Amino acid sequence: MATATATAADSRTVAGRRRPGRTKKPDRSQTRIGYAFSSGYALLLVAFGLIPAVYAVYLAFTKNGSFAGLDNFVRVFGDYRFWPAVQHVALFILVWLVSMTLLVVLLALLVHAVRSRWASSAVRFLYYIPGALAGASSVMLWLFLLDPTVSPVAFVLRLLGQETFVQTVSLENLPIVFTLIAFWAGAGGWIIIMYGALNNIPVEIMEAARIDGAGPAQTAWHIQIPLMRKWISYMVVMSLAAGTQLFVEPRVLSQASKGVVPQEYSLNQLAYLFAFRQNDFNGSAAISLLLLVVAAGLSALFVFRGGLFERD
Amino acid sequence: MKRKTLRHVAVTGIAAVGLAVLTACSGPASGGSGASGSTYGFDAAAQEKGSKITVWVDAAREPIVKAFQADNPNVPISIETYDGNAGGSGSFQTKIALLDQSGEGWPDVVFSTQTNDASWAAKETNGVQAFAAPLNKGLLDDAFLKGFTAGANDPMTVDGKVYGLRNDLAPVVLWCNQKLLDQFGYKVPTTWEEYQDLGVRLAAEHPGYILGSIGDSFVGPYVYYWGAQAPIFQLSGNTFSSNFDDSKSKNMTSMLDSMVKNGTLVQDSVFSGSFVQKYADKIVAMPGPAWYAGALFQNPQSLNSPKGEIGAAVPLHWNGQDKVTGNVGGGVWYASSHSKNLAAVSTLLKYVISSDKASSLASGLPAYDAAASKWLDTQAASGYFAGDFKGAVQTAASSVWKGWGFPSFSPETAYAAVVVPALAAGKPIADVVPEWKKQILNEAQVQGYTVK
Numbered sequence: 001m002a003t004a005t006a007t008a009a010d011s012r013t014v015a016g017r018r019r020p021g022r023t024k025k026p027d028r029s030q031t032r033i034g035y036a037f038s039s040g041y042a043l044l045l046v047a048f049g050l051i052p053a054v055y056a057v058y059l060a061f062t063k064n065g066s067f068a069g070l071d072n073f074v075r076v077f078g079d080y081r082f083w084p085a086v087q088h089v090a091l092f093i094l095v096w097l098v099s100m101t102l103l104v105v106l107l108a109l110l111v112h113a114v115r116s117r118w119a120s121s122a123v124r125f126l127y128y129i130p131g132a133l134a135g136a137s138s139v140m141l142w143l144f145l146l147d148p149t150v151s152p153v154a155f156v157l158r159l160l161g162q163e164t165f166v167q168t169v170s171l172e173n174l175p176i177v178f179t180l181i182a183f184w185a186g187a188g189g190w191i192i193i194m195y196g197a198l199n200n201i202p203v204e205i206m207e208a209a210r211i212d213g214a215g216p217a218q219t220a221w222h223i224q225i226p227l228m229r230k231w232i233s234y235m236v237v238m239s240l241a242a243g244t245q246l247f248v249e250p251r252v253l254s255q256a257s258k259g260v261v262p263q264e265y266s267l268n269q270l271a272y273l274f275a276f277r278q279n280d281f282n283g284s285a286a287i288s289l290l291l292l293v294v295a296a297g298l299s300a301l302f303v304f305r306g307g308l309f310e311r312d
Numbered sequence: 313m314k315r316k317t318l319r320h321v322a323v324t325g326i327a328a329v330g331l332a333v334l335t336a337c338s339g340p341a342s343g344g345s346g347a348s349g350s351t352y353g354f355d356a357a358a359q360e361k362g363s364k365i366t367v368w369v370d371a372a373r374e375p376i377v378k379a380f381q382a383d384n385p386n387v388p389i390s391i392e393t394y395d396g397n398a399g400g401s402g403s404f405q406t407k408i409a410l411l412d413q414s415g416e417g418w419p420d421v422v423f424s425t426q427t428n429d430a431s432w433a434a435k436e437t438n439g440v441q442a443f444a445a446p447l448n449k450g451l452l453d454d455a456f457l458k459g460f461t462a463g464a465n466d467p468m469t470v471d472g473k474v475y476g477l478r479n480d481l482a483p484v485v486l487w488c489n490q491k492l493l494d495q496f497g498y499k500v501p502t503t504w505e506e507y508q509d510l511g512v513r514l515a516a517e518h519p520g521y522i523l524g525s526i527g528d529s530f531v532g533p534y535v536y537y538w539g540a541q542a543p544i545f546q547l548s549g550n551t552f553s554s555n556f557d558d559s560k561s562k563n564m565t566s567m568l569d570s571m572v573k574n575g576t577l578v579q580d581s582v583f584s585g586s587f588v589q590k591y592a593d594k595i596v597a598m599p600g601p602a603w604y605a606g607a608l609f610q611n612p613q614s615l616n617s618p619k620g621e622i623g624a625a626v627p628l629h630w631n632g633q634d635k636v637t638g639n640v641g642g643g644v645w646y647a648s649s650h651s652k653n654l655a656a657v658s659t660l661l662k663y664v665i666s667s668d669k670a671s672s673l674a675s676g677l678p679a680y681d682a683a684a685s686k687w688l689d690t691q692a693a694s695g696y697f698a699g700d701f702k703g704a705v706q707t708a709a710s711s712v713w714k715g716w717g718f719p720s721f722s723p724e725t726a727y728a729a730v731v732v733p734a735l736a737a738g739k740p741i742a743d744v745v746p747e748w749k750k751q752i753l754n755e756a757q758v759q760g761y762t763v764k
Contacts (some may be wrong), residue, residue, distance in 0.1 A: 080754045149586045164579070166527075166736040209718040258581075259529055259728025276406035276760065279437050 053292065059285035072286040081264040082287075089267050093243045096182060100239055101232060101309045106188055108194030109220050124195065128188040138185045139252040146177065169253055169261050178249050186242075190235050197225060197231040218279075233306020237299045244295045247272070267291055332387060353449020353473070355441060360652045364388040365420035367660065368404075370396025372607070372675065373423045373479070373643070379669045380660055387656045396425045396643075399529055400722025405432055412440040420651040421660055423479070425643050430468040431720035433646060434475045445649040446473040451658055459666065461709065464679040467646055467718050477665055478679035479643035482601040483708035484535050486625040487609070489617075490698040492521070492596045501597065503631040504540065508567050514596060515574035522591055524598040526568060526735070527579035529728035530640055535599050537717050538638030540564040545603065545752070548718030552756035553764040556745050560630065569740040579735050588614055599628060601640035602705055606675020610696065623699035627708050636713035642679065677705055684709075720759050726751040 053188055075194060076082055107127070114120040133141065137228070144150055146166040148157045162168040169177060209219045247268040253261040254269075264270045267287055275284035303309065343596060367377050377391050389613045397404045404424050411417050431569060433444035448457055457465075457474065468476035486507075488500050496518060501507040511523050520634035526532050537544055546553045555561060571577040580587040582600075592615050600608075602624075627637035645664060647657045664670055671683040672691070678684045688702040730751050734744040741748075753763045 079758070082759075147585075164736055166579075166732055170733050170736070255395060255399075255401055257728075259401070259725050260732050262729050263401075263580065263725065272406070273402075276409035277402055278760075281438075 003029055056285040056288050056292075059282050060289045063282050072156070072282045073290070075280075076283050076286045076290070079270075079283075081270055082267075085264055085267045085270050088174070088265050089244060089246060092178055092246060092266075093240065095175045096179045096243055097236060097239060099179060100183055100187065100190075101236060103183070104190045104194060104235065105228070105232065106127065107187070108191050108198060109224065111191065111195055112198045115215065124192060127191050130184050131188040133185060133188060135185075135248045136252055139181060139249050142177075142181050142184075143253070143256050165257065166260050169257050171262075174250075174261065174265065177253075178246065181249050182243070186239070190239075193235070194231060196229065197228045201227050229306055230310070233302050233308050236302050236306070237308070240298055240302070241295055244291055322534065323584065346433055352445045352451050354649050357650050358656060359654060361655070362388070363653045364390055365498045365651065365653050365656045365660070366390045366392065367421045367423075367435055368392050368394055368419045369423045370394065370398065370425060372396075373664075374392065376664050376670060376673045377385060377660075380667075382419070383663070383667075383669070384659065387659065389656075389660070392419070392426050396423060397429070398425055398636070399728065400724040402721075404429060408443050409432070409437070412438060412443070415440075415662060418443065418648045418650045420648050420653065420657050422646045422648070424646065425641050427467040427478075427642055427644055428718045428720060428722065429644065429646065430470055430475045432717065434470045434473070436470075437562060439632065441649055443646070443648060443650070444468075444475040445647040445651070445654075446475060447477065447647060447661075448474040451647065451654060452661065456662060456666070459680050461679055461681050461684065464642075465659060476644035476646045477661055479645060479665070480603060480674060480676040481679050481684075481709050481712075482603055482640045482642040482676055483705070484539050484599055484601055484627050484637035484638040484710050485704050485708045486597060486628055487595075487604055487697075488597045488623050488625050489595055489621055490623045491621045498596070500625045501512075501628065502626065504628050505562070505602075506633050507597070507599075507628055508571065510597070511571045511574060514576050519575060521576075521577040521594045521596050522578050522598075523571065523596055524600070525578045525580055525582050525591075526572070527581045527732065528583070528726035529732060531582070531600070532568075532639040532727045532731060533723040535601070536568060536638070537561065537564055538713060539636070540630065540716060541634070541636060543712050543715065544749075545717045545719075545723050547719045547761070550760075550762055551764050552717065552719055552753070552761040554749050554752045554756075556749050563630070565741050565745060572735065572740070579732075582608060583614070592616070599760050601676065602708065603640075603676025605691070605697070610675075619694075619696050620698055623697050624701050624704040624708075625699065626704050627711070634713075636711050637708050639712045639716070642676075676685050677709060719756060719761060721750065721755050726755060 060072055061070075063071060103195060110165065111120060111123055114123065130138065134184070145153060146157075148154045148162055148168065148169045149165070151157060162173075167173075205223060205227075206219065207222050245268050246266040250261055250265040250269055251263075254263050254265065265274055268291070271284045271287040271291075274280045274287065357675075365388070369377050369391065371393055374391065374393055375394070377389070381387075381389050381391070394407070395401055395403050404422060404426075408418070432445060434442050436442050445451060448454070460478065464478040464481060465474050465476070468474060468478070486501070493500060496512060498513070499506075501510050507523065514521055514523065524531070526536070533545065540560050540563070542564050543553075543555045543558050544561055546555070556565070568577065572579075578587075578591065580590065582604075595615075598604075605624075608614045609622050624634075629635045629637070645661055647654070647661060651657050665678075666680050666683055668686075670680075671678055671686040674683065674687050676720075678687055688705065691697055692702050726748060730744055730748045731741055734741070757763050
């Protein structure tokens with residue numbers, strides 16, 4: 001710990017000494033190119049992110065064009081499917097975020113520790129491949145894995161007491177099933193990113209830690225993980241955003257199991273049913289707004305606790 | 313550009329775009345422009361002769377539309393398969409709702425396996441014209457429409473307007489394996505009580521042989537409860553009710569529980585590979601819709617029963633009660649009121665209902681009389697089914713219980729969500745009846761019905 005803070009303090013004073021020299025001639029062309037590159041993204045963000053959000057706010061507080069106050073929210077809260085959906089999503093996020101953070105960090109540390117370059121690249125490539133399958137296709141693959149009558153890992157399912165597909169996708173198992181699917185598809189990308197974050201840690205610090213007598217576990221716990229804090233909180237925020245909007249996996253499983261997995265398992269599915277099954281776009285917007293508020297609140301928590309925007 | 317001016321421009325730009333989008337989104341564009349209502353009885357879109365028509369079908373109906381395409385090369389047609397609304401998934405409704413919002417892109421003809429879609433498709437929603445086009449006000453001639461079996465188009469008739477054409481009648485008959493029945497020395501059961509007793513005998517004398525499967529969410533409600541006249545799915549006006557305490561409901565629940573317990577009713581879906589593997593030659597008798605003929609027994613990928621073994625018997629009824637039976641879907645063809653080529657649409661509809669190909673490709677009893685007798689005669693002539701196939705099916709077709717409700721949702725979703733997992737967990741249906749009833753009533757409320 002002492003070594004880390006000492007080095008951090010050194011780099012700050014070094015930067016401080018260098019700064020007066022830097023501000024003499026600001027590089028305008030770099031700033032302009034920066035704006036040019038991010039303008040495309042900003043435009044799309046406004047068109048497909050901000051404007052729909054504003055429209056949803058408008059819909060959530062109106063009914064047939066006239067102001068309706070909190071009526072839509074009251075109706076949504078009173079729907080018999082709302083609270084079960086909230087519980088499902090909350091449980092799923094809990095299981096997913098915890099297991100995802102632990103496993104991704106662990107796997108990234110392990111990959112980073114591999115000495116030979118070809119082995120390291122091969123392992124990283126293998127981790128990344130499942131992520132190449134987009135949303136619904138990866139769920140289709142999992143349909144085979146989850147059905148004990150056709151699954152290549154049927155013995156594992158039978159060991160866990162699941163004899164039929166209906167038993168595998170029973171309500172109690174679903175948070176774990178969705179976590180498995182989401183992890184299998186998403187973890188690879190995050191491991192690569194964590195690997196990059198680990199590469200950012202100056203070699204001097206690692207060497208100093210080794211000289212001080214820290215083993216791999218201690219190095220990981222006291223040096224690597226604290227320095228990855230920003231990246232871990234970034235991963236948690238992105239995974240939280242994706243997790244609250246759980247839709248594709250329960251929808252495909254619902255159709256494949258012919259209704260055994262409920263059509264209204266997650267909040268996003270409920271919003272979809274409100275909009276397109278009951279023609280209640282205002283109620284649907286209300287659900288989306290609730291999701292936005294909760295996700296934004298939780299994300300803010302992780303952003304500020306995780307120091308995502310701190311500069312060091 | 314100065315930073316302040318840049319910010320002002322950006323903000324005004326975003327505000328302007330936002331305002332434009334909001335005003336554009338304040339209401340969907342009004343419906344059809346073009347031809348007046350008189351020719352077809354509804355506001356048809358401007359017709360473009362020879363324009364391409366889009367047809368949505370499920371996998372089982374694709375062959376007949378492909379046959380139409382082959383027989384009519386001058387009609388440009390695009391075929392898309394979807395799940396056909398199987399299991400009450402509501403795909404048809406949600407897809408059309410999406411298209412209503414965007415104001416374009418509707419298909420011209422849609423096939424749905426459910427019979428209750430007219431409850432939403434015949435209504436105007438959110439200012440957009442009702443998707444289903446009335447067919448008896450000028451689009452199809454009366455002579456053609458009269459050719460349907462009496463009552464076949466009733467579920468799709470609202471205020472005297474027929475909104476869809478019934479593809480097939482799916483009355484429930486009692487499918488029997490005559491060979492096994494003779495081999496074991498059993499009589500064909502005629503009542504539910506005899507069916508239950510047969511189960512007891514079968515479990516004792518020949519374990520491993522079955523009398524049906526209730527793992528499918530269409531079998532439980534439609535084959536067993538509808539056939540038992542159980543009032544668990546009743547609609548009267550806008551009031552929905554579900555009575556599981558009626559003696560008929562209770563007797564059916566206890567019959568199913570006892571047969572699951574003694575192993576004569578299984579939980580594998582009739583469409584699953586495991587059902588075929590385990591029970592293909594072990595089904596002694598099985599109540600089921602007429603379309604099991606093509607979908608299961610004559611299907612090489614399914615049970616693929618040898619010729620002369622399977623026969624259809626008159627459906628089961630309670631001893632001393634009315635001889636009525638259940639009905640499992642039957643499928644409906646809808647025409648779009650937004651179609652730009654109604655001439656091609658009516659040609660297609662006539663073809664898939666009444667052409668020779670329609671009866672030869674039919675997997676169940678066609679709803680069109682002429683096609684139906686052709687189909688029945690073909691089956692009888694081939695000698696594939698044992699016994700009086702034609703008589704049993706015709707008796708069943710004319711004795712479907714009229715007391716079952718057709719609200720805008722399906723009983724399959726509640727059965728799949730509550731009963732199927734309970735059975736998989738080893739619980740009897742009687743244990744989850746309160747939860748099942750609550751689920752059905754909740755679904756009714758959400759669809760806007762008053763619940764009694």
